[in-house]
Amino acid sequence: MTRWIPDGPLDLVEPAQLRDARGYAPSLRRYAAPPHLADVVRRFWVPVWSLAPGETSVQRVLQYPVCQVVVGHAGAQLVGPHSGLSTEELAGDGWAVGVMMQPAAGLALAAGPVTALTNARRDLRSIPGLDAAGLRDAVRQALGADPAEIARQREACGLVAEALGVLVPVDDEGRLVNAIVEYVEGDREVRRVGQVCAKFDIGERALQRLTRRRIGLSPKWLIQRRRLHDAADLLRSGTRVDLARVAAELGYADQAHLTRDFRAVTGLTPGEFSAEPRD
Secondary structure (H helix, E strand, C coil), X not given: CCCCCCCCCCCCCCCCEEECXXXXXXXXXXXXXXXXXXXXXXXXXXXXXXXXXXXXXXXXXXXXXXXXXXXXXXXXXXXXXXXXXXXXXXXXXXXXXXEEECHXXXXXXXXXXXXXXXXXXXXXXXXXXXXXXXXXXXXXXXHCCCXXXXXXXXHHHHXXXXXXXXXXXXXXXXXXXXXXXXXXXXXXXXXCHHHHHHHHCCCHHHHHHHHHHHCCCCHHHHHHHHHHHHHHHHHCCCCCCCHHHHHHHCCCCCHHHHHHHHHHHHCCCHHHHHHCCCC
């Protein structure tokens, strides 16, 4: 059977990626998921960086409510969903082949409720049925001496996709969790947990138990994080932003509520974030 290989990089802006305080981000390409893994894989992401000796860059990400599989030059990890601001310090030369998973994959990746992975990391060897060491070696060989080359990145993504085939098929509850997250992330008018309950005909307590077990986070968190992604997207234009308008557009009662939520998670006010340089 021929191994699946993704097409060229996706033309996609990631609202979750905040970059570092200087506006620097590594070279980063994203690739689509294979159709047969659509229930467990959202997309692949491949950063490559080269920093001067002694220089570091702290990359900041407002994570999605999903787990990440990361095969890097220094090892391979399973990264759980992060309730706050996720940071990663880069130094020297490096690369990674990352996979943004679907919410449905969390239970199998964690081998139990995803709460055990929230704000945590594990060695990729913890995933049942996956040869983490063999996968890391294969990806390293595929990328070779030029990890920034698109053809090499596509080959590496294909290798990781093949290894993640152990996660399918997905059960009905997993598909329901995928649909719930897709609904919340895709509709700015979703501002209350009750709207999610009505959409999927599920009680609030049942929804809370479901998302805690399958995502490791609460329904309220899903809505707040989507609003912060939207806020970051609106604020990153580099021009002077009307914060009152942004707050109103995102359904906040006023600008102060937006500022409070944004600063609580990112450590910055919306104005400070908007004023940061963009590479």
